[in-house]
Amino acid sequence: MLDQSVVEEQPSVGQLDRLRAYWVRRDTIVWNIHALPNARYEVHYSLDGSLKLTAQGIQHGQVLPLERHLPGLDADLVAAFPHLQGLPVFRLAAEHHGLVAKILRGQVAVQAYHSDDRSLIDATALQIPGVLDDLYHYTGELxxxxxxxxxxxxxxxxxxxxxxxxxxxxxxxxxxxxxxxxxxxxxxxxxxxxxxxxxxxxxxxxxxxxxxxxxxxxxxxxxxxxxxxxxxxxxxxxxxxxxxxxxxxQPKGWSKLAKPSLAKPTDIVLYELHVRDFSITDPSVPAELRGTYKAFTQLESNGMQHLQRLAKAGLSHVHLLPVFDIATVEEHRPDRKRIDFEYLASLPADSSEQQAYLYPIRDRDGFNWGYDPRHYTTPEGSYSTDSNGATRILEFREMVQALNQLGLRVVMDVVYNHTHSSGQASCAVLDRVVPGYYHRLDADGNVCNSTCCANTASEQHMMEKLMLDSLRTWAVEYKVDGFRFDLMGHHLKRNMLAIREMLDGLTLAEHGVDGKAIYLYGEGWNFGEVADGARGENATQHAMAGTGIGTFSDRLRDAARGGGPFVGFQVQGFATGLLDRPNHYEQRALVERTYHVAVISDVVRLSLAGNLADYPILSCEGQQTIGGHLYVNGKPAAYGLRPDDHIAYVSAHDNETLFDGVQVKAPIEAPIADRVRMHNLALSLVALAQGIPFFHAGDELLRSKSMDRNSYNSSDWFNRIDWTGQQNTWGSGLPPSADNHEHWSTVAPLLADPALKPTPEDMAFSYAHFQTMLQIRRSSELFRLSTAELIKQKLWFLNTGPEQVVGLVVMVLDDEVGEACDSPFCRIVVAFNGSHQQLSYSDASFGHYDLQLHPLLRNGYDPVLEQASFDRSHGSISVPGFSCVVWVEQR
The missing domain is CATH 2.60.40.10 (Immunoglobulins)
Structure with missing residues (x-):
């Protein structure tokens, strides 16, 4: 005889607090159940929420029968719900379809039981987004x-x-x-x-x-x-x-605001900036305006003067980190905690006290990156001088107007892939209006959070509509010039194409904006519950190729820096000394390092050529192939189909800044001068790549976050920028423990070394280099080719294949081929040297070139470039260590 206590401990069959069945259309329910031939299936519903599950089955409410549908899901439903393919399908009889809308306004569940003895097999509640889309395909105003x-x-x-x-x-x-x-x-x-x-x-x-x-x-x-x-x-x-x-x-002149000229997407140069970072520590901005939209209207401030100089050099777009309403910043200024900057500055460069001081107040100090959406279509109140009401609208528009008048277009970082909260949480909005609809659910009905927050489900019609309506408002009412999509791979490709189509329909005549000039780009990473098209074709790097919607390419980033965001903290790359300045972590022999530099040089070449999958290349192993067929680290070295697919970058708000990455990857004995040159070389690769270059604000000033890899909530202290270039933030203390503690022992000696802290002269040199690279890019359309065909026609590489001078990438841009571009030069040769030593290369074709150093490189900002040479008689070039040299042939 069974012990009674054991019987009582057996779990009951079924759970009404789980949503393991899916109502996908008014006539169709999918249920992940082991279907039995003698089982009966039912829908139970209650308009007063009184359903209860007992050992005898669901009690109370009304009952409707379900029939097993052996053919399974039809093609339309498979396309809409690919993750449900192969699961048992059940049908609700047509005479009950009229009840569905009423049922959905109450409690609903399904039940399976043995027909002979009515013993319960299983019971569960349902996920209902599919049937809601079927019943209510609304397209009007909200x-x-x-x-x-x-x-x-x-x-x-x-x-x-x-x-x-x-x-x-x-x-x-x-x-x-x-x-x-x-x-x-x-x-x-x-x-x-x-x-x-x-x-x-x-x-x-x-x-x-x-x-x-x-x-x-x-x-x-x-x-x-x-x-x-x-x-x-x-x-x-x-x-x-x-x-x-x-x-x-509306600010004065708003209706007639003229946009800075933009002939084509590949003329874009992006600059990623946080509204609070921009001015919160800028003494030239009135105290009451620091950290606000209004700071951008202070045209004589250090920050605006800095942006003006960059605009004149070639910067075209300021990309603002989230500026919609976020849930994680106290908007009432008197309730924020003040940071004692003087105390923090008094602590040692490698101290753990800075982060310890900041941790208890980090949620009340007024700083957050803002990837925590609460309301998608309202400007964030903490950036306004008055967070209570509509002042934020006027001031946001004033910011856009000021930047446009400076010659800069404005990009918004949008985060439709998740919300800060879901369910009944106090900050939740969508889920408290239509519970269970707007968020992506797992097999139990729990909200997926692979993005670290509550993932939205843009495969549902009304979530896509919310995106479209919101973006239209920002484009038309706020004249925003571009949108960067956070974790875009968590949306579907069709969402992004619908957005592109909607924006393309906006015209100056009817809407006051040219929607076709609004650029779209985002993170095409492929992970989580949507990976590999599990919920429909998601907007990943490969899926978006050919659409002109850009994706960030990790190829150049990882090749230039070395390693990746989640692996290889001290792994070196092309620009950080792998070839002949190995750090103590790098244990490979010279021959192995040399081979690896040759491999990643091929990746660098393909990135310079716009990351085109069909760009022809002679690999370092002697294989004549194309970018999409050359595999490095298990993935194609290139994936794009047109240059405006390609966002070239080596740093962003995520992970360590470029300079911090150089600091930890360079050998300990490397002097600061070499480190600055490594940093600048990486920026040169981005600036002169085909496609669209993207830069993190402050990189031009050797921006440091004191090795913080995730500064989203690390306060103004770790995120501050000095636009005057007098004070570098390297050595601001050990970075916050939560995300960085495992590396403290590695970075502490670096932070403590005063020789590694950049001087104002170092910062000025990097700034001059950055401006020069932007000017060089602007100086010739050959750096901004608009089609894949033009790139394949006019751009090629010398010094390739197994006999190459390893560490030297030589790019030729030739306007003598095909239709002429808007360029004062008929030919350009660019050489990137990833070695600390001077490298030389000879090629017979050089005997036919009449090259001179680019005029912008003759101004003496970098005296090392005096060592660069082009010798036509010997058909050779010579390039100083860790340098980018540009030669041109005038028409």
């Missing part, structure tokens, strides 16, 4: 809109809600009770709406939603802000009814 009489209408898509009321507040204070207005439900669209009065303008509001929440197993009355909010009160407590067309929200 949020606040005004008619010609300035009467506002508020619309909210909430098809599973039992009731929705508008709570209207005269102001953002919570001292008075709101006025309540019932909202009307449209059965055909799932939209709740209310028509207001002109007097509602500028008042604040929330929605009160009565909705069943699977994660709590009951109906909840959620008071929540509008997912389509255009303005908010401080700390996003209330949405605000605003009209973006109001003259009071």
């Amino acid at each position: 949020g606040v809109s005004f008619d010609q009489e300035k009467i506002p209408t508020l619309r909210l898509w909430a098809p599973t809600a039992r009731n929705v009321e508008l709570l209207l507040y005269a102001d953002s204070a919570k001292t008075t009770e709101p006025q309540r207005y019932p909202m009307q439900f449209d059965e055909g669209t799932g939209v709740w709406s209310v028509v207001g009065k002109p007097a509602w303008k500028n008042q604040f509001y929330r929605y009160e939603i009565d909705v069943f929440v699977p994660s709590t197993g009951q109906f909840e009355r959620n008071s929540v802000t509008d997912p389509y909010s255009l303005s908010l009160s401080t700390n996003s407590q209330h949405s605000q009814i605003v009209d973006l067309q109001s003259k009071g929200l």
Whole structure:
């Protein structure tokens, strides 16, 4: 006889707090269950949330039968839900389809039991995004809109809600009770709406939603802000009814704002900048404006003067880290914690005290990168001089206007791939309006968080619509010139193509913007629950090739720096001394290092050629192949199909800055002068690559974060920049322990060494080099070829194959071939030397060239370049160590 305690400990069959079945269409349910021939299947629903699971099965509620559908999913559903292919499929009879909308406004589950004895096999709740898309494919307006009489209408898509009321507040204070207005439900669209009065303008509001929440197993009355909010009160407590067309929200001249010229995407040069970093420590900005949008209107400030010089040199776009409403920064300035900079500066360069001091206040100091979306279509309030209401709208527009007038277009970093919170969390918005719809769920119905936050599901129609509507607002109402998509690979390719199509439809005549000139790019990394097309073809590097939507290429980054973000902390690369300046970590013999430099030199060449998969190359092993067929570290060395697919970069906000990477990879005995040259060589590779170069703000000034690899919440101390170039931030203490402790023993001696801290002269040299590289890129269209055909026609490499002078990459740009470009030069030769020694190379073709050093390199900013030479009589060039040399032949 069984022990009774053992019987009682056996888990019950089925769980209604799990969502292991999928309602994908009004007639179709998919369930990951071992289907038995003698089993019966049912849908159970309750409009009052009273379903209970017992040993005898689901109790209470109503029951509808399901029939097993042996053919499985049809082609349309397989395309929409590839991760469900092969699972058992069940059908709901046609006479019950009219009940589906009502069922979804309550609690719903499925049950399987043995038909002979009605013993329970399994029971579970359902994931419902698919059936919601089937029933409510809405394409109209949401949020606040005004008619010609300035009467506002508020619309909210909430098809599973039992009731929705508008709570209207005269102001953002919570001292008075709101006025309540019932909202009307449209059965055909799932939209709740209310028509207001002109007097509602500028008042604040929330929605009160009565909705069943699977994660709590009951109906909840959620008071929540509008997912389509255009303005908010401080700390996003209330949405605000605003009209973006109001003259009071537009700076003078806004309607006639002229954009800086942009002939083609490959003329773009991107500069990634954080709004707070830009001015928070700039003494030339009034104290009350530091860290705000308004700082960009201070044209005589150190920061704006710096940007102006870069614009004149060739910079075209400022890429702003997230500036939509984020959940992780205190917007009320008096409630922020002040940092004692004097105390931090007094501590030793390798001290752990700086990060220890900052850690307890890091969530209250006003700093965060901002990859924590709360409301996608409202400017972040902490960057405004007044976070309570619509001032942020005006000031954001003033920032865009100021940068445009400086000659710089503006890119927004957008983060539609996740939200800060989900479920019933206080900062959650989408999931408290339509629970279980907007986020990507795993097989149990839990929200996926492979992006480190709650992943959104852009495969669902209304999530894609939210992206499209939000981006349209930023493009039209804020005149944003480009969008960078965080973890773009977590979206589907079709999402990105729909965005491209929407933007292409915007015209100056009708919308006041040229949508075709708005550039799109993002991170095409392939990982998580969407990897390899698991939820549909995702927007990865390879998938986006040929679309003109750019992806960051890790090929040049890793080849130049060495290693990668997650491996090889001290692994060296082409620009960091691998060939003949090995560090103590590098144990390979010279012959092995030489071979590896030859391999990564092929990657460098392909990156310089726009990362084109079909670019022909003679590999270091003597193989005549193309970029997409040359495999390095297990992946193709190139993947693009057109140059504007290619974002060339060696540093970004993520991971160590370029200079910090050089510091840890260079041999300990390398003097600061060599380290600066390594750093500048890496920047040269980006600046002169075909495609679109991308730079991290401050790299031109040897920016350091004191080896912090993840400074997203590391305060202004670790993220500060001195635009005057007088104070380098290397040696600001050991970086925060949470993300960097494993490397403390390696970096501490480096931080403590005063000889490794850049001087103002070092910073000025790097700055001059950077400006010169931008000017050289701008000096000839040969560096900015617009098609793959032109690149293959006009660009080739010398010194390739097994007999090459290893460490020297020689690129030729020849305008004598094919249709002429806009260039004062008929021919350009660029040489990159990854050795610390001077390298020479001879080629018979040089005897036919009449080359001179590029005029911009004759100004003496780098005296080492005096050692560079071109000898036509001997057909040879000579290139100083860790240098980029550009020779040109005038027409």
